[in-house]
Amino acid sequence: MKDINSQENQESLSNDMQHTLDRRDFFRKSAALSATALAGTSIFAGTKALADDPAIINDVPWGIKFGDPVTKNRYGMPSEYEHNNIRRNTKLLSSGNWYASIAMCPIHESEGIITPNGLFFSRAHGGVAHVDPNEFRLMIHGLVEKPLVLTLDQLKRYPSVSRIHFIECPANGGPEWRGPQFNSIQFAKGMMSCAQWTGVYIKTILEDLGLKPEAQWMLAEGSDNSEMGRTVPIDKVLDDAMIVWGQNGEALRPEQGYPVRLLLPGWEGNMCVKWLKRLEFSSEPFYCKEETAKYTALKPSGKAVQHFYANEVNSVITSPCPEKPWTDLKVGDLVEIEGLAWSGYGTITGVDITFDGCKNWTPAKLKGLVLPKAWTRFSFMYRYEGKPLVIGSRAMDDAGRMQPTIAQEVAYMGVESVYHRNSIATWEVTANGEVNNVQIRS
Structure with a gap:
């Protein structure tokens, strides 16, 4: 048994305490420097660096013990903290028949x-x-x-x-x-x-x-x-x-x-x-x-479209959305609006974003891989103003097609079919950052 009063262990304890003090001093100085540096940046200009944040100063629980053996799971599993990232279904889409049903992808x-x-x-x-x-x-x-x-x-x-x-x-x-x-x-x-x-x-x-x-x-x-x-x-x-x-x-x-x-x-x-x-x-x-x-879709003219085949040019904003609101934002924060665009006719060439319910449009940026008949991600950096918005996106492809408004789609296709509906999807962002599903039919 070790004697905690021995000179060797006293020196060890002293070294540990000094290590903790040095660590605290380091992070206090770093926090002060970070706060000065952040004042000149855009995204985190209003963020305060906490010199005494326990998650930084103290040893984290997972860092002072062995983790799981690398062969614990023969097929890798997501982190337990990602438990909400799952497929979901609902009786509304299956009439309670889970054998002839659909599991929805969490695209957000x-x-x-x-x-x-x-x-x-x-x-x-x-x-x-x-x-x-x-x-x-x-x-x-x-x-x-x-x-x-x-x-x-x-x-x-x-x-x-x-x-x-x-x-x-x-x-x-x-x-x-x-x-x-x-x-x-x-x-x-x-x-x-x-x-x-x-x-x-x-x-x-x-x-x-x-x-x-x-x-x-x-x-x-x-x-x-x-x-x-x-x-x-x-x-x-x-x-x-x-x-x-x-x-x-x-x-x-x-x-x-x-x-x-x-x-x-x-x-x-x-x-x-x-x-x-x-x-x-x-x-x-x-x-x-x-x-x-x-x-088969019946058009207002009385004619029916029997073969659609390709999925039309389409897009949707995935952040913000009802599952990802802006309730934690403060006025002046810079936030990235993101979404997905796709077309069964070819390659996405551009995406526009509206903030006022399809009255005015601003070009977004395509990011990452842009491939034919594949998802294409788009992005727009927005300075949050804390005011109500109605946001949406419209995509264009290299076949010359543009995503229509609901009114344009109704005029062409009517309202009898649920298939191939690619009109512009819109979200209402309230003054406090909540996001709701709304439709703009003008």
């Missing part, structure tokens, strides 16, 4: 343009299928010279590519159509996500099999209990349609169609068939009842 928590696999939005028609990869087979037949059946290993022998693309449900924002339903960006706009996909272009496989000239359509069919089928025109198939098995550097998750799914970059998410089992090529379309009825 997204960083950059890649959605983690555990947060990627998920839609199912008969629950999540769990496919044994050893029993997986993909049949390719119809108007091809060499029809065949592939195992997963055989499919992966084709040369692979990796591409970043978003997937969006055509009903994203649809529940909001006749008026705000959710004071939440996650429920209003969370039927979309963006990822890096790895797989093979279907055109690469067809170069091997030989596509007959009369082939004009492809039927993609899933192996889950709904056996969902979608019809794809051959032009899209020969452009950028993919069969993918990888997502963000790992195998697809079951809810994303493991072991393989169809990916049609920029097109309706419902067409990107999961748990893929069959591709059939034909000279005639294979329309199923759901395609011809559910995904």
